[in-house]
Amino acid sequence: MDANKKLTRLLERDSNCQAIGTISAVQRRKDRNHLERRQQQRAISNEMIKVALLYGKKGFSRGATVFTLNDRILAKTPYAKFIDLLRGLRVVCLDGPPDPKILTAYWHEATKRRGHKVKAYH
Template identity: 55%
Template sequence: MNTQKQIYQIFQDDSNKIKIQSLNILQPQKDTNHVQRRQQQRAINKIMIQIALLYGRKQYNKGAVIYTLSDRILEKTPYYKFGNTLRGLRVVCRHGLPNPQILTAYWHNKTINRVRG
C-alpha cells in the first residue's frame, strides 16, 4: 500500500480531525486557482494540510498563522512513521482553527534538512 493511502487511513481514524470544522481556501481576485495549483505542483494534498493544521507548530507572522510539521512534533502523533513524507510541510492561513482560511502550502527546506536521528 502506498504512503498516501496509509496516511489517509490513519487520518480517517484520527479523533482530532473534528477540530477542523471547515477547510476554506482563500482565493485572491487576481489568481483564483493559486492554492490548488501550488498544491498540485508541490505534491501536497488536503489530508496533509489537515494534518499540519492539527499537529503543526503554530506561529504568527504579519497577520498570518503558519503551521509547520517537524520530526519532533511528528514523534508524538500517529503519523510518526511518515516523517520523511510530512517533515517540513508548512501551511499559511489567515485564521487558525476551527475554520482556517488557507493562503498557501509549501515545503520549508530548512525543516526538511533538519532530520532528527
C-alpha cells in the same frame, strides 16, 4: 498501499480531525486557484494539510497563522511513521482551526533538510 492512502486511512480514524472543521482556500482577486495549483506543483495533499493544522507548530507571520511540521512534533503523534513524508510542511492560514482559510502551503527547505542524523560507529 502508497503513503497517501495510508495517511488518509489514519486521518479517518483520528478523533482530533473534527477540530479542524471545513478547510477552504482564500480566493484572491488576481489568482483564484493559487492554493490548488501550489499543492499540485509541490505534491501536497489535503490530508497532509490537515495533519499540519492538527499537530503543526503554530506561529505568526505578517498577520497570518503558520503551522509547521517537524520531527519532534511528529514523533509524538500517530503520524510518526510519516516523518520523512511530512517533515518541513508549512501551511499559511488567515484563520486557524476551526474552519481555517488557507492562503498557501509549501515545504520549508531548512526544516526538510534537517532529517535524522545517523551516527557513524567506529
